[in-house]
Amino acid sequence: MSFNGDLLKKLVNAFGPSGDERQIAEVIEKEIVDYVDEVSYDSLGNLIARKKGNGKKIMLAAHMDQIGLLITDIDDKGFLRFTNIGGVSPYISLGQRVIFKNGVIGAIHMEPMDDYSKLKLENMYIDIGVSSKEDAEKLVSIGDSCVFKSQYYENEDYVISGYMDDRIGCYILIETIKSLKENINDLYFVFTSQEEVGLRGAKTSAYRIDPDFGVALDVTGSGDTPKAKRFAVGLGKGAAIKVKDQSIIVSPKVKEFMIKTAKDNNIPYQLEVLENGGTDSGAIHLTREGIPSGVISVPTRYVHSPNETISKNDVNNCINLLLKIINSEVDF
Amino acid sequence: MLLKKLTEAHGVSGNEKEVRNIIIEELKDYVDDIQIDRIGNVIVYKKGEIDTPRLMLAAHMDEVGLMITKIEDSGLLRFTCVGGIDQRILVSKPVLVGNKKINGVIGAKPFHLQKKSEWKKALDYKELYIDIGVSSKEEAEKLVKPGEYVSFSSNYTEFGDNLIKAKSLDDRVGCSILIDILKTKRKLSIYGVFTVMEEIGLVGAGPAAYRIEPDIGIVLEGTICSDVSGTEKHLQATELGKGPAISVMDRTTIFNQKLRSHLIEIANKNNIPYQLRKTTFGGNDSGKIHLSKAGSITATLSVPCRYIHSPISVMNKNDYTNTEKLLNLFIEDLEKGGFYSEL
Numbered sequence: 227m228s229f230n231g232d233l234l235k236k237l238v239n240a241f242g243p244s245g246d247e248r249q250i251a252e253v254i255e256k257e258i259v260d261y262v263d264e265v266s267y268d269s270l271g272n273l274i275a276r277k278k279g280n281g282k283k284i285m286l287a288a289h290m291d292q293i294g295l296l297i298t299d300i301d302d303k304g305f306l307r308f309t310n311i312g313g314v315s316p317y318i319s320l321g322q323r324v325i326f327k328n329g330v331i332g333a334i335h336m337e338p339m340d341d342y343s344k345l346k347l348e349n350m351y352i353d354i355g356v357s358s359k360e361d362a363e364k365l366v367s368i369g370d371s372c373v374f375k376s377q378y379y380e381n382e383d384y385v386i387s388g389y390m391d392d393r394i395g396c397y398i399l400i401e402t403i404k405s406l407k408e409n410i411n412d413l414y415f416v417f418t419s420q421e422e423v424g425l426r427g428a429k430t431s432a433y434r435i436d437p438d439f440g441v442a443l444d445v446t447g448s449g450d451t452p453k454a455k456r457f458a459v460g461l462g463k464g465a466a467i468k469v470k471d472q473s474i475i476v477s478p479k480v481k482e483f484m485i486k487t488a489k490d491n492n493i494p495y496q497l498e499v500l501e502n503g504g505t506d507s508g509a510i511h512l513t514r515e516g517i518p519s520g521v522i523s524v525p526t527r528y529v530h531s532p533n534e535t536i537s538k539n540d541v542n543n544c545i546n547l548l549l550k551i552i553n554s555e556v557d558f
Numbered sequence: 559m560l561l562k563k564l565t566e567a568h569g570v571s572g573n574e575k576e577v578r579n580i581i582i583e584e585l586k587d588y589v590d591d592i593q594i595d596r597i598g599n600v601i602v603y604k605k606g607e608i609d610t611p612r613l614m615l616a617a618h619m620d621e622v623g624l625m626i627t628k629i630e631d632s633g634l635l636r637f638t639c640v641g642g643i644d645q646r647i648l649v650s651k652p653v654l655v656g657n658k659k660i661n662g663v664i665g666a667k668p669f670h671l672q673k674k675s676e677w678k679k680a681l682d683y684k685e686l687y688i689d690i691g692v693s694s695k696e697e698a699e700k701l702v703k704p705g706e707y708v709s710f711s712s713n714y715t716e717f718g719d720n721l722i723k724a725k726s727l728d729d730r731v732g733c734s735i736l737i738d739i740l741k742t743k744r745k746l747s748i749y750g751v752f753t754v755m756e757e758i759g760l761v762g763a764g765p766a767a768y769r770i771e772p773d774i775g776i777v778l779e780g781t782i783c784s785d786v787s788g789t790e791k792h793l794q795a796t797e798l799g800k801g802p803a804i805s806v807m808d809r810t811t812i813f814n815q816k817l818r819s820h821l822i823e824i825a826n827k828n829n830i831p832y833q834l835r836k837t838t839f840g841g842n843d844s845g846k847i848h849l850s851k852a853g854s855i856t857a858t859l860s861v862p863c864r865y866i867h868s869p870i871s872v873m874n875k876n877d878y879t880n881t882e883k884l885l886n887l888f889i890e891d892l893e894k895g896g897f898y899s900e901l
Contacts, residue, residue: 429849
C-alpha cells in the first residue's frame with residue numbers, strides 16, 4: 227500500500243480546534259463524499275458518513291478536532307492572552323507560532339520570569355505583530371481560537387508534523403473508505419468533534435447511531451525514545467491494539483477478535499496498555515446500554531507537540547487491520 | 559420582591575424544597591404544566607402555538623452551603639462543605655442550621671489564644687465549628703442531627719449604585735429571570751427547568767435534558783466577577799454593570815459559535831450591553847445539557863456576581879434587566895423563524 231502524503235499534509239494543515247471543526251470537516255467531506263451513501267452533521271459538529279450494508283452496525287470514530295488556544299483578552303498594546311483548549315503544555319507552547327482561522331499568525335512568548343518551572347499559560351501571551359488594541363481587534367476577537375503552526379515533513383519511513391493527533395486517524399478512515407470495494411456491515415464513519423476536551427462528539431454521535439460495535443482510531447504514545455517511561459509500544463512495530471487506557475478497558479472478546487484478525491491476516495500488531503489518556507471509545511462503550519468497543523492506535527512520539535512523529539508502515543498496518551475488521555462478521 | 563424571597567430561601571444542594579415551593583407558587587397560575595421529576599428538578603411547560611425548536615431554559619435552584627457531620631460532647635457542631643466554598647470566608651459567619659433554621663455562628667479559637675504562626679494561615683473547616691448556643695451534646699441533639707444542612711444567614715440588601723447584596727445569587731438570579739420569562743405569554747412553547755444539585759456536579763441537569771430532549775438549551779447563571787483590585791485585567795472574568803456575560807468556553811462546554819454570534823448580533827442591534835465571559839474556569843448545567851442523548855446547541859447567559867459562593871455576593875440590577883431583555887429578544891427572534899431555521 228502506498229502512502230498518500232499529500233492527503234495527510236492537507237489534513238494536518240486544516241484548521242479545527244475543538245469546537246471549531248468546520249474547516250477540517252469540509253476538507254474531509256470533500257475527500258469522501260463520492261465514496262459513501264450519506265453524509266450528515268449533528269449539533270456538536272460531528273461529520274457522520276454512512277456506507278450502507280446489511281450486516282451489523284459498526285461505528286468507526288476518528289476525532290478531527292485538535293488542541294489549541296482560545297483568546298481571552300486583548301490588551302491596550304494589542305497583545306493577546308489565552309487559555310488552553312485540551313492538553314496544552316506551557317513549556318511546549320513557548321516560542322511556537324500559532325495560526326488563526328483567518329490565517330493571522332502570532333508568536334507565543336512569556337512575561338519575564340526567573341524560575342521557568344513556574345511557567346503557566348496565564349503568564350504568557352501571543353504577539354500578532356500589531357501595536358494597538360484597535361489594530362489587534364481588526365484581526366482577532368476574544369473567543370477566537372488558534373492552533374500551533376507546524377511544518378509537515380516526511381522521509382521514506384516516518385512523518386514528523388503537528389496534529390497527527392488525530393488527523394492520522396482521519397487519514398486512516400478516509401483511506402479505508404476509499405479502498406473499500408464492498409462491505410457486508412452497515413458502516414458509520416464518524417469524524418468526531420471535541421475529543422480533546424472530553425470525548426464529547428463521540429458521546430452524542432454514538433447515541434444517535436446506536437451501533438452494535440465501535441472502533442476508535444487514534445494516536446497513542448511510544449516507549450522507544452531515550453529514557454522513555456516503560457511502555458511496550460514502539461514505532462514500526464505494527465498497529466497497536468488497545469487493551470486499556472483511562473477511558474476504557476477493552477472487552478476481552480473485542481480484544482481477542484482484533485488480535486485474531488491481525489494474526490489470521492499476517493498484519494503486524496502490538497498491544498497497548500496506556501496509563502494516561504483516553505479516546506473516543508471511552509465514550510462510545512458507555513452509550514445507552516453499553517456498546518462493545520475497541521481501539522486501533524497509531525504509535526506516536528511527542529504527542530501534543532508540533533512534532534508528533536509516526537511510522538508510515540504502522541499506519542498502513544492500521545488500515546489493513548481496520549479493513550479486515552469491518553468486513554468480518556461481528557457478534558459480541 | 560421575588561429576588562429577595564428567592565435569595566433568603568434556603569436550598570443547599572440536595573435540599574432545594576424551600577426554593578422549589580417558591581418557584582411553583584410563583585408560576586402555577588401562568589404555565590400549562592409543572593412537574594417535579596424523580597431527582598427533584600422542577601420542569602415547567604409553557605405551551606405556545608409553535609413547538610420548533612424545542613427550547614429548554616435552565617437555572618439551578620441549589621446553593622453552596624454546609625452539612626453537619628458530628629455533634630461534639632460540648633454541643634458544638636462539626637461540619638463539611640457542600641459545593642465549592644472558600645474556607646477563609648467561613649469564620650465568624652452567622653448561619654441557620656437544619657430545616658428548623660436554628661441560629662448559629664461559625665466559631666474558632668480567639669485571636670488572643672492563637673500562636674503567631676496561626677495568624678498567618680487560614681483556618682481549615684475541620685478546625686471550625688458551629689455554635690448553636692447549647693452546652694451539651696444532649697441539648698444539641700434535640701435541635702439538630704448529623705446530615706442536616708446549614709446555610710448562610712444573610713439578608714437581601716440594596717445598596718450603592720443599583721447594586722444588590724445577597725447570598726445565593728448564584729443561581730437564584732437565574733431562577734428569578736427564568737420565572738419572569740415563563741410568566742410572559744409567547745408564541746413558542748418553552749420548557750423551563752429549575753435544576754437541583756448543580757453545585758456538586760451538574761447532577762439535576764442531565765436527567766432533565768434526557769427527558770426534554772431540547773434542540774436549544776439556554777442556561778441562566780450568576781457567574782464569577784472579579785473586577786476588583788488584585789486580579790490582573792486579563793484574568794477578570796466579567797465586570798459588574800457591563801451587561802450579560804455570554805460564555806465562550808468553560809470546563810464543561812465549548813459553546814456553539816453560531817448561537818454565541820447570534821446572541822451578540824441581537825445585543826448589538828438592540829443596544830443591549832454585553833460582555834464575553836473571559837475565563838474558562840468553572841462549569842454549569844450546559845455541560846450536561848449539550849451532551850444529552852444526540853446532543854443540542856447551548857448558550858449560557860450570566861449575571862456577573864462579585865464575591866460569589868459567599869454570604870455576601872453582589873450584583874448590579876441593570877445586568878439583571880439586560881440579561882432578561884436579551885433572552886426575550888432571542889426568543890422573539892426564534893418565534894419569527896430566526897436562527898434555528900437558518901442553521
